[in-house]
Amino acid sequence: MSNLSRKLKINLVLAILMCVTAIFVTAQTNYYQCWTDGQGSVNCQNLSGGRYTVNWSGVGDFVAGKGNNPGTGNFSWTGGANNAQYFGVYGWMTNPLVEYYIGRGGGSQKGSYSTSKGSYTLYIDNRNGPNIQGNGAFQQYNCSGNGGSPINISEHMNGWRNIGAGVGSANYCIVATEGWGGSSGNADVTVGTGGGSTTTSSGGSTTTSSGGSTTTSSGGSTTSSGGGKTYNLRARSTDGQGQVNLRIDSNTIATWTLGSGMSTYNASSNNSGGINVQYYNDATNRDVQIDYLSVNGSARQAESQSYNTAVYQNGKCGGSYSEWMHCNGILGFGNTP
Numbered sequence: 001m002s003n004l005s006r007k008l009k010i011n012l013v014l015a016i017l018m019c020v021t022a023i024f025v026t027a028q029t030n031y032y033q034c035w036t037d038g039q040g041s042v043n044c045q046n047l048s049g050g051r052y053t054v055n056w057s058g059v060g061d062f063v064a065g066k067g068n069n070p071g072t073g074n075f076s077w078t079g080g081a082n083n084a085q086y087f088g089v090y091g092w093m094t095n096p097l098v099e100y101y102i103g104r105g106g107g108s109q110k111g112s113y114s115t116s117k118g119s120y121t122l123y124i125d126n127r128n129g130p131n132i133q134g135n136g137a138f139q140q141y142n143c144s145g146n147g148g149s150p151i152n153i154s155e156h157m158n159g160w161r162n163i164g165a166g167v168g169s170a171n172y173c174i175v176a177t178e179g180w181g182g183s184s185g186n187a188d189v190t191v192g193t194g195g196g197s198t199t200t201s202s203g204g205s206t207t208t209s210s211g212g213s214t215t216t217s218s219g220g221s222t223t224s225s226g227g228g229k230t231y232n233l234r235a236r237s238t239d240g241q242g243q244v245n246l247r248i249d250s251n252t253i254a255t256w257t258l259g260s261g262m263s264t265y266n267a268s269s270n271n272s273g274g275i276n277v278q279y280y281n282d283a284t285n286r287d288v289q290i291d292y293l294s295v296n297g298s299a300r301q302a303e304s305q306s307y308n309t310a311v312y313q314n315g316k317c318g319g320s321y322s323e324w325m326h327c328n329g330i331l332g333f334g335n336t337p
Contacts, residue, residue: 031069036062057184071173076150083185083259088147091173097138103147113159118297120145146297148266228270234291249273288325307332
């Protein structure tokens with residue numbers, strides 16, 4: 001075979017593989033939403049390979065995301081949202097009409113249940129207003145626990161049944177970004193449903209997902225994670241530019257640029273040892289506020305931690321029992337379970 005023929009054959013095989021990969025990735029999601037109440041500015045983009053982006057400012061309320069309709073089974077994602085009031089798995093059921101959020105609380109406590117990700121507590125709130133069937137009464141299920149990727153909706157529905165909460169027909173389910181109350185922010189998310197391994201590249205941002213390990217690089221924020229224990233940091237920066245590392249036993253497993261509003265940042269790792277959040281780009285009028293760090297679904301409140309070299313107390317950097325980081329330093333969150 002001539003070199004030219006060999007090159008043509010190789011190029012043909014590569015082209016076929018690229019097409020197959022594109023079809024596989026796109027087939028993972030079949031539903032996309034960008035809903036807004038019309039207040040403020042919302043710019044959504046429905047991109048290939050399960051990816052969506054959204055930028056918003058001064059909003060009343062909006063929900064953007066990708067997933068499946070009907071939505072059951074496994075949902076995974078890479079990327080995330082800055083300054084969103086909610087980011088995670090969100091969906092609806094009918095008969096009864098239920099709106100649900102995974103990874104947040106609110107309402108009257110119904111009971112607790114277990115999934116492969118850990119324990120959750122279900123709170124139910126009776127609502128009346130706009131919904132997927134028009135306008136009227138419905139229930140909102142808020143599931144407090146580990147909201148990080150992946151989430152198996154079928155496990156949650158079984159858990160709701162087991163504690164006597166109504167479970168109807170699955171409607172859409174998405175990995176959602178939601179903002180309200182005049183907020184401004186942005187999100188860049190790539191969604192997968194049903195497991196497997198995918199690689200997508202778009203506009204200088206590359207995401208690889210395989211099994212329980214992901215690496216995402218987008219803009220100035222980088223997350224590196226893989227397997228085992230899950231971590232969800234709820235935090236903000238006063239100027240939207242504060243940067244922190246999540247460190248386990250002196251190893252950095254995630255780096256985030258924090259938005260100006262409280263948002264949740266997710267990572268996972270097999271590392272064991274001491275856990276701390278490191279603030280490292282202190283500047284004038286720039287401080288970091290940590291609400292909590294959730295470890296395997298169990299929240300550790302920042303103001304309950306005794307080791308904080310970054311808080312400014314008694315005229316110097318260093319102190320304890322504060323959710324603020326005013327100086328370059330670390331806030332310790334104990335050891336891995």
